[in-house]
Amino acid sequence: MRRWLRVVLIFLGVIVVVLGAAIFLAARHLSTLAEWALERAMPGVTASVQSASVTLPSQLNFQNLVLKSRTSGETLLTLNGGSANFDFSGLRHRQIREIRLVEPVISLSPRFGEAFLPPSSRAPEAPGATVGRPWSVGQLVCDYGILRVLQFGANDLALQAKFACDFQNFSPTGAPEAEHELVLWDLSASKGASPNFLTLDLVRATFKFASLLEKQTISKISLEGGTLIVGQSLRELFAPAPTTSPGPSKASPPWMVQTLDIAQVNVRIDDERPEITDITFALNTTLQKIPLSQTASALGAEDQIVEITNLDILSPHDPLTKVLTLEHIYFHFTLAGIIKRQIADLTLKGPTIHVGPDLFWYMENIQKRLGISSAPTDASDPTGRGWTIERLFVAEGKVVIGSGGRRKYGIPLEFYTKAQDVALDNLAALKLEAALEIPPEHYVFDSYQLEFTSEKGGTLKFSYPPEKGEKNLVGDITLTKIRWRQYQASDAFVSVTFSKEGINGLFGGSLYRGKAGGGFSFFFDAASPWIGWLYGNAIDLRRLTDIVSPQNFRMTGPITFTLQMDAQGKTFERILGKIKIPQPGKLTITKLDAFLDDLPPRWTMLKRDSTRIALETLRDFEYDSGTGNFWFVRSQGIFRLQLQGPQGLRSFDVVLHSDDSPQGQWKKRSANP
Amino acid sequence: MEKTLRQSLTFFATLALLSGCAAPTVNLATSDPIKVDIAMRLDVYQYGQKTDQAAGAAAPASTTTDPKIRRDNRMADIQDFKNNRLIGEGKDGLLVIQEAATEETPDRRDYVRIAVVEENADRMAQMKADAEKDKVSLPEVQSRTAELWRNRSFKNEWIEVPTAKGEWKWIQKEG
Numbered sequence: 068m069r070r071w072l073r074v075v076l077i078f079l080g081v082i083v084v085v086l087g088a089a090i091f092l093a094a095r096h097l098s099t100l101a102e103w104a105l106e107r108a109m110p111g112v113t114a115s116v117q118s119a120s121v122t123l124p125s126q127l128n129f130q131n132l133v134l135k136s137r138t139s140g141e142t143l144l145t146l147n148g149g150s151a152n153f154d155f156s157g158l159r160h161r162q163i164r165e166i167r168l169v170e171p172v173i174s175l176s177p178r179f180g181e182a183f184l185p186p187s188s189r190a191p192e193a194p195g196a197t198v199g200r201p202w203s204v205g206q207l208v209c210d211y212g213i214l215r216v217l218q219f220g221a222n223d224l225a226l227q228a229k230f231a232c233d234f235q236n237f238s239p240t241g242a243p244e245a246e247h248e249l250v251l252w253d254l255s256a257s258k259g260a261s262p263n264f265l266t267l268d269l270v271r272a273t274f275k276f277a278s279l280l281e282k283q284t285i286s287k288i289s290l291e292g293g294t295l296i297v298g299q300s301l302r303e304l305f306a307p308a309p310t311t312s313p314g315p316s317k318a319s320p321p322w323m324v325q326t327l328d329i330a331q332v333n334v335r336i337d338d339e340r341p342e343i344t345d346i347t348f349a350l351n352t353t354l355q356k357i358p359l360s361q362t363a364s365a366l367g368a369e370d371q372i373v374e375i376t377n378l379d380i381l382s383p384h385d386p387l388t389k390v391l392t393l394e395h396i397y398f399h400f401t402l403a404g405i406i407k408r409q410i411a412d413l414t415l416k417g418p419t420i421h422v423g424p425d426l427f428w429y430m431e432n433i434q435k436r437l438g439i440s441s442a443p444t445d446a447s448d449p450t451g452r453g454w455t456i457e458r459l460f461v462a463e464g465k466v467v468i469g470s471g472g473r474r475k476y477g478i479p480l481e482f483y484t485k486a487q488d489v490a491l492d493n494l495a496a497l498k499l500e501a502a503l504e505i506p507p508e509h510y511v512f513d514s515y516q517l518e519f520t521s522e523k524g525g526t527l528k529f530s531y532p533p534e535k536g537e538k539n540l541v542g543d544i545t546l547t548k549i550r551w552r553q554y555q556a557s558d559a560f561v562s563v564t565f566s567k568e569g570i571n572g573l574f575g576g577s578l579y580r581g582k583a584g585g586g587f588s589f590f591f592d593a594a595s596p597w598i599g600w601l602y603g604n605a606i607d608l609r610r611l612t613d614i615v616s617p618q619n620f621r622m623t624g625p626i627t628f629t630l631q632m633d634a635q636g637k638t639f640e641r642i643l644g645k646i647k648i649p650q651p652g653k654l655t656i657t658k659l660d661a662f663l664d665d666l667p668p669r670w671t672m673l674k675r676d677s678t679r680i681a682l683e684t685l686r687d688f689e690y691d692s693g694t695g696n697f698w699f700v701r702s703q704g705i706f707r708l709q710l711q712g713p714q715g716l717r718s719f720d721v722v723l724h725s726d727d728s729p730q731g732q733w734k735k736r737s738a739n740p
Numbered sequence: 741m742e743k744t745l746r747q748s749l750t751f752f753a754t755l756a757l758l759s760g761c762a763a764p765t766v767n768l769a770t771s772d773p774i775k776v777d778i779a780m781r782l783d784v785y786q787y788g789q790k791t792d793q794a795a796g797a798a799a800p801a802s803t804t805t806d807p808k809i810r811r812d813n814r815m816a817d818i819q820d821f822k823n824n825r826l827i828g829e830g831k832d833g834l835l836v837i838q839e840a841a842t843e844e845t846p847d848r849r850d851y852v853r854i855a856v857v858e859e860n861a862d863r864m865a866q867m868k869a870d871a872e873k874d875k876v877s878l879p880e881v882q883s884r885t886a887e888l889w890r891n892r893s894f895k896n897e898w899i900e901v902p903t904a905k906g907e908w909k910w911i912q913k914e915g
Contacts, residue, residue: 700815715775733820
């Protein structure tokens with residue numbers, strides 16, 4: 068008995084020693100044990116744990132955990148630290164009560180899912196067998212972690228986010244299927260070392276673990292807030308992949324998203340033109356049942372409409388000077404189109420072109436900045452293409468003329484246009500291939516006492532003619548009627564060229580049975596100087612004099628004239644001209660009739676009769692031809708007219724004085740030679 | 741007595757004879773119509789056209805303190821000189837007397853010279869003020885002023901223009 072007792076004691080002692088040794092060994096090689104356990108739990112991986120320790124009674128702590136794919140050797144997960152709570156009865160059923168990750172920094176491979184897949188070589192397990200069955204986790208908790216995904220895919224995509232999770236019944240294989248939610252925030256994505264092209268404020272991913280592993284299906288992804296920058300990175304990501312030689316496909320089954328909900332994600336267009344960079348719009352959409360790989364294309368196909376109001380494009384030299392004001396801009400596009408720099412519809416309502424030197428400086432500046440060349444871009448290279456608009460509509464456009472200073476002259480002209488497939492790199496330089504059309508209209512310029520009616524309308528063209536590479540704006544308009552003060556012309560046209568130096572115009576039309584025309588040059592200067600010239604051919608003098616001085620004199624016959632003027636703003640500084648009356652006519656100074664009727668009755672008969680004869684001789688004069696010239700400076704100058712007729716020569720010099728000062732030699736001289 | 745009677749009868753007989761004859765025709769008309777050449781000069785004075793001009797008009801151009809008024813008062817004379825091709829717009833924004841002025845009378849030449857000197861002094865003062873205001877150099881202001889004058893000149897007026905070689909030459913502006 069005693070011997071048996073001794074044997075039992077020795078046996079127990081040995082068992083205790085063995086157990087103690089085992090516990091000692093296990094404690095010494097806990098990390099190895101942890102690696103073994105993890106590999107059992109996740110058959111698709113090899114695990115390495117730098118250190119592990121047990122906190123009694125049932126907590127396993129570990130540091131620097133690395134999981135690698137058993138098949139490819141690729142690192143699937145690195146974990147700085149964490150702990151697992153268990154109980155021994157649970158372990159018997161391959162269950163871990165809780166895994167808690169404390170402020171982990173997880174570098175995650177996109178092939179992480181392989182960790183939970185059985186090796187393909189492994190034989191199928193018998194139903195109900197526990198051996199080889201993956202472990203289940205009662206709760207997986209992380210309050211705050213950092214997730215990094217680096218070098219994802221061929222595009223070297225990098226993701227970084229903070230995350231939190233509280234997965235209950237985290238069981239890969241067994242029921243019940245619980246819905247889990249992974250919350251990420253401060254998510255950013257970049258391509259390699261490039262700046263972030265995507266930042267998201269908050270992402271919620273809802274999934275069932277079994278569906279995730281077996282069907283590669285995510286129940287719902289919600290994206291809230293953030294910015295998507297449509298620029299070079301995105302274009303490269305969505306560029307067509309280079310064709311490779313056909314070979315065995317190792318494509319994995321497509322990941323599916325049941326619902327993708329996007330709210331208030333701002334999309335910004337990355338472009339060197341600041342006025343385009345400023346264009347942002349919010350993306351709000353919900354997509355259903357789409358493959359994850361096609362999310363972008365599905366999202367890209369969604370129609371988007373953006374309205375921008377009161378966008379001012381300012382001068383490169385003067386931030387207070389506008390070159391273009393866009394009252395309303397309506398963009399209609401798809402995200403996929405934006406990535407390809409294509410806009411489906413662009414409507415500009417109420418744009419104002421501020422014509423002045425700054426406009427042309429702006430055009431030059433943009434061209435230099437972007438290095439726009441006339442050479443066609445390579446259509447096969449989407450990243451090298453310029454922006455295009457499939458359909459462009461401009462309505463209620465206005466033109467404002469700047470004078471070099473801050474003074475502006477609005478022209479009550481409206482323009483509109485419709486165009487298709489417009490190259491937008493030219494729009495930035497205000498070079499539309501299509502002309503802006505000026506609709507038929509009745510225009511009134513009150514301050515200039517000018518009005519005209521156009522029944523055919525006209526056009527406004529930038530950089531015209533295009534073959535000369537001019538930087539200008541050319542406006543042509545056909546006028547049915549034109550009136551300046553009391554003068555009226557018909558069948559007229561006006562062609563105006565706006566350039567950096569100024570505004571040059573030509574006009575012409577029918578005037579009182581003859582033809583008249585002229586031109587003007589408006590220089591961009593603070594004082595608004597301009598010059599003009601005018602000619603008339605075979606103008607009916609009778610109708611002209613009836614308008615000029617209906618109560619004083621009348622002349623008949625056709626007149627030809629030329630006239631030059633030099634002005635500042637609305638003030639004529641100098642006028643100089645010549646007239647010619649090539650055919651016979653008659654001069655009647657009707658004003659003298661009043662003198663004839665009012666001859667003083669106290670005069671002698673002889674004096675009255677001789678005066679009457681003299682005045683009547685002067686009043687009526689028939690001429691064969693006539694010439695004249697005139698010049699005026701401000702409100703002084705000389706008008707000289709010589710009429711040659713059968714009854715002799717009539718020579719009139721009218722000297723206009725602004726004062727009665729005797730100063731000025733010109734007053735003593737006749738008109739110009 | 742008889743002699744006296746005979747003389748009386750002879751007189752009355754002659755008178756009776758003459759009274760029976762037609763009176764002679766005297767033609768006062770000319771073969772061409774009468775031509776009357778009339779030259780008339782009408783001086784029109786306009787008062788109260790412009791306040792500043794009126795203010796300066798009472799004083800000679802050279803004695804008015806405001807250079808703008810002085811220039812306004814001088815403007816017609818300057819135009820008269822330009823019309824007669826006596827002066828031109830130079831490359832430095834100033835007026836330059838042309839060769840044609842040498843053909844004028846000494847009095848007229850003097851008048852042109854003095855007017856041009858005074859006009860240039862006023863222009864230079866204005867250009868210095870512009871340079872000060874715009875904070876740019878005087879030559880730059882002169883250059884852009886000259887360009888503006890060139891642009892604003894009338895056909896056939898003298899202007900000094902740059903050549904392709906970077907030199908300057910005088911031309912009469914083309915239309």
